Amino acid sequence: MKARRQARLRAVQFLYQLDLNPPEDMAEALNFFWEEHEADSNAKGFAEKLIKEVYKYREQLDADLQRFAERWDVKRMNAVDRNILRLAIFEILHRNDIPPIVSVNEAVEIAKLFSPQ
Numbered sequence: 001m002k003a004r005r006q007a008r009l010r011a012v013q014f015l016y017q018l019d020l021n022p023p024e025d026m027a028e029a030l031n032f033f034w035e036e037h038e039a040d041s042n043a044k045g046f047a048e049k050l051i052k053e054v055y056k057y058r059e060q061l062d063a064d065l066q067r068f069a070e071r072w073d074v075k076r077m078n079a080v081d082r083n084i085l086r087l088a089i090f091e092i093l094h095r096n097d098i099p100p101i102v103s104v105n106e107a108v109e110i111a112k113l114f115s116p117q
Helices: 003-020 026-036 041-056 058-068 079-094 100-114
Strands: none
Touching: 003 026, 003 041, 003 079, 003 100, 026 041, 041 058, 041 079, 058 079, 079 100
């Protein structure tokens, strides 16, 4: 698996955990997470950047998502789907080095793996 795909998968997993159980100490939570989940150093570095930035912009990302979620409250969305969407929207809006089509494709592929059918 390519490093960036692996990083996105791990980022979604951690963001999901954050969503359901926010830690008191993010650094400690990340250290514990990496003890339980494998990733090469490139994937780990990219995942941590994504995690920290998505968490930082979470309120704005949710507001952006809410504008397009017709008749649906973001807080009622499946937590896995919500975090996949947060990551994709973050990349589209804040990562000029990643083409939007890549972010969309990655979100779809991650959703196939993690989202309920």
